Amino acid sequence: MIMKTLGPMIASLLLVARVAAQAPPKSQPPIWSAKPDVAAFEAAENDRLASVQHAVEQIVAVKGARTVDNTLALFDEATRQLNAAYYLASTMEQVHPDPTFRDHASAMVRKASAVQTALSLNRDVFDALAGLDLSGADAATRYYVHRQLLEFRLAGVDKDDATRARLKKLNDQLTNDQSMFERNIADGQNTIEVADASELDGLPQDYLESHNPGADGKIHITTNYPDIFPPLKYSKSDALRRRLEVAFDTRAYPKNRDVLKDMMRTRYKIATLLGYSSWADYYAADKMIRNGKSIADFIQQLDAAARPSMEREFALLLAQKQKTHPEAKEIWDYEHAYLTELVRRSKYDFDSQAVRPYLPYPRVKQGILDTAAALFHVSFRQELNVPSWDPSVETWDVIDGGKMVGRFYLDMHPRPGKYSHDEMAPLLDGIRGKQLPEAVLVCNLPAPTATDPGLMDYDDVVTFFHEFGHLMHHILGGQQQWAGISGISMEQDFVEAPSQMLEEWMHSPQVLASFARNYKTGEPIPSELVARMNRASAFGRASDVAAQDTYTAISYDMYKSKPEDVDPNAVCLSEMRRLNLLSVTPESTDMYAAFDHLAGYSSAYYTYMWDKVIAEDFFLQFDQKDLFAGDTPARYRHLVLEPGGSESASDLVKNFLGRPQNTAAFQHWMDEEFRSPSTSPSPSAQ
Numbered sequence: 001m002i003m004k005t006l007g008p009m010i011a012s013l014l015l016v017a018r019v020a021a022q023a024p025p026k027s028q029p030p031i032w033s034a035k036p037d038v039a040a041f042e043a044a045e046n047d048r049l050a051s052v053q054h055a056v057e058q059i060v061a062v063k064g065a066r067t068v069d070n071t072l073a074l075f076d077e078a079t080r081q082l083n084a085a086y087y088l089a090s091t092m093e094q095v096h097p098d099p100t101f102r103d104h105a106s107a108m109v110r111k112a113s114a115v116q117t118a119l120s121l122n123r124d125v126f127d128a129l130a131g132l133d134l135s136g137a138d139a140a141t142r143y144y145v146h147r148q149l150l151e152f153r154l155a156g157v158d159k160d161d162a163t164r165a166r167l168k169k170l171n172d173q174l175t176n177d178q179s180m181f182e183r184n185i186a187d188g189q190n191t192i193e194v195a196d197a198s199e200l201d202g203l204p205q206d207y208l209e210s211h212n213p214g215a216d217g218k219i220h221i222t223t224n225y226p227d228i229f230p231p232l233k234y235s236k237s238d239a240l241r242r243r244l245e246v247a248f249d250t251r252a253y254p255k256n257r258d259v260l261k262d263m264m265r266t267r268y269k270i271a272t273l274l275g276y277s278s279w280a281d282y283y284a285a286d287k288m289i290r291n292g293k294s295i296a297d298f299i300q301q302l303d304a305a306a307r308p309s310m311e312r313e314f315a316l317l318l319a320q321k322q323k324t325h326p327e328a329k330e331i332w333d334y335e336h337a338y339l340t341e342l343v344r345r346s347k348y349d350f351d352s353q354a355v356r357p358y359l360p361y362p363r364v365k366q367g368i369l370d371t372a373a374a375l376f377h378v379s380f381r382q383e384l385n386v387p388s389w390d391p392s393v394e395t396w397d398v399i400d401g402g403k404m405v406g407r408f409y410l411d412m413h414p415r416p417g418k419y420s421h422d423e424m425a426p427l428l429d430g431i432r433g434k435q436l437p438e439a440v441l442v443c444n445l446p447a448p449t450a451t452d453p454g455l456m457d458y459d460d461v462v463t464f465f466h467e468f469g470h471l472m473h474h475i476l477g478g479q480q481q482w483a484g485i486s487g488i489s490m491e492q493d494f495v496e497a498p499s500q501m502l503e504e505w506m507h508s509p510q511v512l513a514s515f516a517r518n519y520k521t522g523e524p525i526p527s528e529l530v531a532r533m534n535r536a537s538a539f540g541r542a543s544d545v546a547a548q549d550t551y552t553a554i555s556y557d558m559y560k561s562k563p564e565d566v567d568p569n570a571v572c573l574s575e576m577r578r579l580n581l582l583s584v585t586p587e588s589t590d591m592y593a594a595f596d597h598l599a600g601y602s603s604a605y606y607t608y609m610w611d612k613v614i615a616e617d618f619f620l621q622f623d624q625k626d627l628f629a630g631d632t633p634a635r636y637r638h639l640v641l642e643p644g645g646s647e648s649a650s651d652l653v654k655n656f657l658g659r660p661q662n663t664a665a666f667q668h669w670m671d672e673e674f675r676s677p678s679t680s681p682s683p684s685a686q
Ligand SMILES: [Zn+2]
Pocket: 466, 470, 496, 499
């Protein structure tokens, strides 16, 4: 199966208030200003790690009563320095163009992680925080300490010396394996050679123009997203799509088979040493979902919700296939995107290529900036001539009420050796009055060139909105008093809610009309095309939810029991069959080796759908006729984004909705294709 979510789509039109902005503080130059070589990078990183050590020594040396000033402030300084060291190293590991630099960055990731592990097991620091007098502290500070003590206990700080030493070793090992798993995927690019150009029949013209035959007379298609997704969707050749699917699914196989097994074993040992029966249970303990059983229940709940619509979608896809293969009874995984596209064309009279000319990268970028500016009541200003690790990277300031409140970098297009998915990576935690939040978007979207306008698919634009949602969360949540509760530091299974909420803006004709213009004629996207696109895009949602549920189940199964009992290929096959109606190409069960969430997210891939439920609930609170109207945008910013990690995620949800989340809005979103356009559930349904 191909790892990519298919989202909704949109656009809108917004006014950006251009305010007279203050210059960025001199004390905080852009992250790459000094253009560090390997030696300078390592020196700066080592300085930060030394500051962590220094702060820890100061905490331990305090005599007398423990106060917020003499203890928590130092602990937070250690957190700030450690996070900054880790963020920069892990980002450079993913984006630096020089492989030698990436190797040094990987080593630095391991070093910073080791410092993190040592700190999390430091009994003296734990005792110091546990002994704090918080009687005069505000609610955010008390919540911060409460969460930190929980994290310390989950790290095993209160275990005996021998156990703590063992945990430290296991965590260091885990960091190595995670890093190797991810790098094997980034470096594992496969290339397919196409000798017969007719296999590309059906592909858009700009794709064909940027894929001319090489010196060997063959066309080369890599497993990079912009290369591989168009043919999977448009190529009329089953044989080509099958070859591409296999190349994509196996790009880190068999290399990552043993790496995954090692990660599973190490995680199981950590969990059992800490008194949990599985990694999935242990890893859920500091999250909204609480335990592994709830993940299993949620997988069932999603399946039940998706199945009726998924079956109706499957029947339409099969009927489409039977037009050319009358005897067909099944649909293969590598046919799914292609057939979905055909149904969208025939049943909904929508050809997704028809919108691509309206979505050249530069326009989309401006449209997303304008949308975010109007929604969040901020503005953006580009800093020009700023050095970066690659010449394509842009630097932007976020301005709020005339004041600079953050900075971000856009590293948006593929390069050899670069991280091959899309993500928002923090670079600095925001601390009110002390440090501006900074982050980078690392994406793999089509790049405009002198001869190629960089036309984007609907899904690409959704991805851009999604990552921008993370970015705004990090920046607007980055105005807290402490680094440890800044930005997206809350429970990990909440962080995909604001990003998926912003995806919904792509559905708004109002939003789309504001920026989508034909790259040749300048003509705005016709509203009638947007209406057809929205109807067509609703088709396939239940199948997508089923695919996401399958990945969720794979991620959970790998970590729900003893590693000796788990055969990764068998897990993939059985979950693909249980939760999905597509027939599975045998090599597709190797996809886990390229499923990079198994490293970082481990058993918590459920987060995406868990947060999709929350995101849809949030979205229906906005005025559906004018998404920017009323006080909902301001309430959303104030109650959901700005608190960062200063209160529990469940409280953020309740504060905005007035109740806990439920699945009514999610179900409504999923079934939209089979309903008349006018019905909508009551957003305040309990
Ligand atoms: Zn995300």
